[in-house]
Amino acid sequence: MPATQLERIVSRFEVQPNGCWHHPSVPTAKGYAQTKYGWPVAKSTLIHRLSWMHYKGEIPDGMVIDHLCHNPAECEGGNNCPHRRCVNPEHLALVTEAENSHKTVRVFEYRKQCVNGHDVENVVQTSTGRKYCSVCNKLSKEESYSRLKNDPDFKARRARNMRNLRARKKVS
Numbered sequence: 001m002p003a004t005q006l007e008r009i010v011s012r013f014e015v016q017p018n019g020c021w022h023h024p025s026v027p028t029a030k031g032y033a034q035t036k037y038g039w040p041v042a043k044s045t046l047i048h049r050l051s052w053m054h055y056k057g058e059i060p061d062g063m064v065i066d067h068l069c070h071n072p073a074e075c076e077g078g079n080n081c082p083h084r085r086c087v088n089p090e091h092l093a094l095v096t097e098a099e100n101s102h103k104t105v106r107v108f109e110y111r112k113q114c115v116n117g118h119d120v121e122n123v124v125q126t127s128t129g130r131k132y133c134s135v136c137n138k139l140s141k142e143e144s145y146s147r148l149k150n151d152p153d154f155k156a157r158r159a160r161n162m163r164n165l166r167a168r169k170k171v172s
Helices: 005-010 047-055 097-109 134-149 152-171
Strands: 034-037 043-046 063-067 092-096 123-125 131-133
Touching: 005 034, 005 047, 034 047, 043 047, 047 063, 047 092, 063 097, 092 097, 123 134, 131 134, 134 152
Parallel strands: none
Antiparallel strands: 034 043, 063 092, 123 131
């Protein structure tokens, strides 16, 4: 009996010394294992999601897969986190997006610096619980503005938007 596409993907899992399983594919820029999956149109799919589907069942809408093997005390997370490649179903859990985001926010508790090397005192938390480095945020805004301020199209769009805003205020 021919193996299904999912069975062929699962058959390539490699057990690591730490108990994680990896797929030999090249990780994405964010560090996850990914492959093309589906018929008749194959789409890029994260392999830890396929592992869950194969061993545990469907993933309900609004739910995501969390990597339980990630320990923020040992690993800062981010795109270079080796746990993102793990596809071992015993290391995965079905959680809401909010639960997964909350776990990500806790990683900052263990960090001494942001990913660009700024001290952790610069980390700001929004009302929604999202944390970011205020120095990185400021530098990003300054870079965007410096790139745009000499762009004639930007100046014209900005002037047009200001005229439209003044016109709407007069109407209301």
